[in-house]
Amino acid sequence: xxKPVQFNTxxxxxxxxxxxxxxxxxxxxxxxxxYIPVKGKLKGHKFIATLVPxxxxxxxxxxxxxxRKTTHTKAGDVVNITIEYDPESxxxxxxxxxxDALNQNPDAFKVFDKFSTLHRSEIIxxxxxxxxxxxxxxxx
Numbered sequence: 001x002x003k004p005v006q007f008n009t010x011x012x013x014x015x016x017x018x019x020x021x022x023x024x025x026x027x028x029x030x031x032x033x034x035y036i037p038v039k040g041k042l043k044g045h046k047f048i049a050t051l052v053p054x055x056x057x058x059x060x061x062x063x064x065x066x067x068r069k070t071t072h073t074k075a076g077d078v079v080n081i082t083i084e085y086d087p088e089s090x091x092x093x094x095x096x097x098x099x100d101a102l103n104q105n106p107d108a109f110k111v112f113d114k115f116s117t118l119h120r121s122e123i124i125x126x127x128x129x130x131x132x133x134x135x136x137x138x139x140x
Contacts, residue, residue: 004084005026006082007026007080009078012057012079019061020059020063020079021058022060022083027058037087037090039083043071045067047064047072049062049063090118095124
C-alpha cells in the first residue's frame with residue numbers, strides 16, 4: 001500500500017478552473033505516467049481528484065468549487081495538501097434505460113464503451129439531471 005504524500009503548492013486559476021501543480025516527484029509516488037486517481041485532504045477536508053499530466057515534468061490537480069468553498073481557499077493561496085492513490089472505481093452505474101438503448105444499438109454501444117470513465121460519467125450525469133428536471137409552471 002502506498003503511503004500518503006504531503007506537499008505545499010499554490011492555487012492557480014486557468015480560465016474558470018482552479019488547480020494546483022503537482023511535481024513529477026510527488027506524482028511518481030503513485031504511477032509512472034498517465035492520469036492518476038487520488039484522494040486527499042486540504043485543510044482537514046477530504047476530496048477526490050485526478051492528477052492530470054501536462055507537458056514537461058509536472059502534473060496538475062483541479063480543485064472543484066465544493067472543496068474551495070469548504071476550505072475558504074482561492075487563487076494565489078499557498079496550501080498544504082496530502083494525497084494518496086485512490087484505487088476505488090470512479091465509474092458511475094449506467095441507468096437502466098441508457099443501458100437498454102445501448103444494447104439495442106451495437107454501434108452506439110461501441111462508441112460509448114470507448115469513452116473515458118470521465119466522459120461516460122458526464123453523459124450519465126447529464127441524462128440523470130435531465131430525467132429529474134421538472135418543467136416550470138408558468139403563471140399567466
